[in-house]
Amino acid sequence: IEDDDEVIEVEGEDDGAEAGSKRKLTSAVWKEFKRVKFNGNVRAKCNYCSKKLSATSTNGTKHLHNHLKGCVQRKIKLNGKTLAQASLRFGRTDAGAVTVENYTFDQEIARKELSSMIVLHEYPLSMVDHVGFRRFVGALQPLFKIGTRNTIS
Secondary structure, eight states: OBTTBOEEEOOSOTTOBOTTOSSBOOOGGGGSEEEEEETTEEEEEETTTOOEEEOOGGGOSHHHHHHHHHOHHHHHHHHTOOGGGGOEEEEEOTTSOEEEEEOOOOHHHHHHHHHHHHHHHTOOGGGGGOHHHHHHHHHHOTTOOOOOHHHHO
16 A cells, blocks of 8 residues: 555456557557556556656656656666766864765665754754755755655654
8 A cells, every 4th residue: 555545456458458458568668667546547666766656558658758767776787887976075083184985875874964954953854844944955966765654753
């Protein structure tokens, strides 16, 4: 169950043919998406980030190709690398010299720091649900998954 709505994998379509259609789903994107029923509609669920996109025959597959080009989770998995290779952190020594070191993103550390910030400054827990805050955090670190205010509490 996701988002309080039922998600059911579409079965009986092992050959790739859409229900009621004699044509197979021939596009290469179907190797990287799973067809699921969501709120009574057939959707394409990304195998990497689980985002659900339209899967009706009238929509075509261009939007699925575009999603795969920008899917961060897919890039990480296919390259077999973490984003640490492209991330650097600048630090200072006691003498005042600047040092450059590798930086690895850690979801748990980031979540604990967010919780500490909320407690330290007495921010409302609902702050994590604000659209502006989510956009800001997404711009800083796209890999950080913000929980809800219930998760933070």
